Amino acid sequence: MRSKTLILALTAFIIAVSAMVAHAETASDLMQKEQAASKLFDDADALLIQKNDDAALVKYNEILNTYPDSLAAPVAMIRIANIQRSNKQFAESIATFNKIVAKYPDTSFAAQAMFNIANIYEETTDMQQAIDKYQEISDKYPNSENQNITNVVSQAKTHHDNLQNSVTLIKEKIKQREERIVKLKTYKMPPDQLEKMMVDNYINLVDLYSMVNKKNEAIKCLEKALEEYPNNDNKILIINKLKGLHNNE
Numbered sequence: 001m002r003s004k005t006l007i008l009a010l011t012a013f014i015i016a017v018s019a020m021v022a023h024a025e026t027a028s029d030l031m032q033k034e035q036a037a038s039k040l041f042d043d044a045d046a047l048l049i050q051k052n053d054d055a056a057l058v059k060y061n062e063i064l065n066t067y068p069d070s071l072a073a074p075v076a077m078i079r080i081a082n083i084q085r086s087n088k089q090f091a092e093s094i095a096t097f098n099k100i101v102a103k104y105p106d107t108s109f110a111a112q113a114m115f116n117i118a119n120i121y122e123e124t125t126d127m128q129q130a131i132d133k134y135q136e137i138s139d140k141y142p143n144s145e146n147q148n149i150t151n152v153v154s155q156a157k158t159h160h161d162n163l164q165n166s167v168t169l170i171k172e173k174i175k176q177r178e179e180r181i182v183k184l185k186t187y188k189m190p191p192d193q194l195e196k197m198m199v200d201n202y203i204n205l206v207d208l209y210s211m212v213n214k215k216n217e218a219i220k221c222l223e224k225a226l227e228e229y230p231n232n233d234n235k236i237l238i239i240n241k242l243k244g245l246h247n248n249e
Helices: 002-049 053-066 072-086 090-103 108-123 127-140 147-184 191-211 215-228 235-246
Strands: none
Touching: 002 053, 002 072, 053 072, 072 090, 072 108, 090 108, 108 127, 108 147, 127 147, 147 191, 191 215, 191 235, 215 235
């Protein structure tokens, strides 16, 4: 009986020791992975400082592929998105920021990523999309205890209100521009002078439409300019704007 009890005790002891060793090995492995990821990150940042974006991207992506759960991973994703944005790869940058939101939903990384997406919409003069995204930040994190998230929400609210005011002004300008185009057609002036003024107003109106996401109105406006003045001096510009709108550029 004693022998059986002793064997059981020894077995329990061995299991406990094995668990401790396994845990130690796991912690050690984790530490090594974090150090390796950190080293890659530092190397990538050094390349970024040297303005070697392509080489830096390789390093940042290596972190995501090899150490996806490391502490360096979310910051590497932010770096990638920022490089894409600086290279005017706006769709790619937004996609990368959205991956951050999906993978780290309740963190300041996600809040900042959403804010950066709104910034990109604002930068590309897609005012309504920017307004909606800033509002989404406030709705997603209404009472966060994370100070970093609270700061982002505060900034989002400020940007939202400023943009909302800007959109109101733009809509007023659209109305004024539309009325001006109608009035211009009643003026008596040399045809070439009227053509220039009309085409300039059409182009300005298109730019205003684009700011408030009125794509269909912008397309119709450009088509009307080409229809009324098929040989105007800005024909190439108008055609390029039409192509951009049809291709969602």
